[in-house]
Amino acid sequence: MIKGLYEAHLPVSNLLNSIKFYKKLDLELAYQHEKLAFFWIEKGHSWLGLWETDKVDTPYHPSLRHIAWHVDIKDIRNAKEWLESKGIQITPAFGFPPEKQPLVLLNKLNAHAAIYFQDPDGNSLELIAPLRLGVGEDSTMMSLEDWDEKNN
Template sequence: MIKGLYEAHLPVSDLTKSIDFYTNLGLELAHKGESVTFFWIEKGKSWLGLWETERVETPYHPSLRHVAFQVELHDIQIAKKWLEERGVQVRETFGFKPEDQPLVLPNHPQSHAAIYFHDPDGNSLEFITPLILDEEIDFSMMELEEWYKRF
């Protein structure tokens, strides 16, 4: 029945600045309102809602303000450079510095390659691509370059 994620929502402090940021990432504007804007992630299939609010700094669990965008393997390999060309800095995550990314996550029985960054309000964003599905391989989190050497 469930085919994928249709929508995710994030709080933002400056809607105009956030519209520029997400447009810069290549998302298509679907609807612009006074205090809420929607971007297509995949037109007709999934979108991201941005809600302008004064309280984006409120403490929160990171998973509540996190969106992962699925990308192809060849795109994850160039994602850091692509983001930096757009003025977006990759962030440290799980103890891996920006220069050590993308990294491979052993989410058993799947493995994914991912790279992490923030939007202007500190919302956690991720590019992610599956590497292995439905197969148990025991390994620790590592850089994608190391993954290619070992597997």
């Protein structure tokens, strides 16, 4: 029945500024109308809606104002340089400074590599790639560089 996530939405304070930012992420603008824009994440499969609204003042919480995009492992390894080449700063996450990202999130049987940044309104954005699914044990988070050393 369920095939995947089709859409997600974020509040923004200035739609035109946000459109410029999300175009830097190589997302294709699919639709724009007054205070609303949709970007294709994967054309025909998923998109992101941006709403110009005062709801952008809602304080950040992980359950609100957060989007994580799935990327390939080879792309997560180059994500820091890719973001920086577009003038986008990596933000600290889980006690890891930008220079220690991508970081590895470990929980029970799964491991994912992730890097974090924000849009102009402080919405939390993440690029994430599965490293290991269904095998393993709990461990502490570490940088992807440390993960590679430990697992190679």
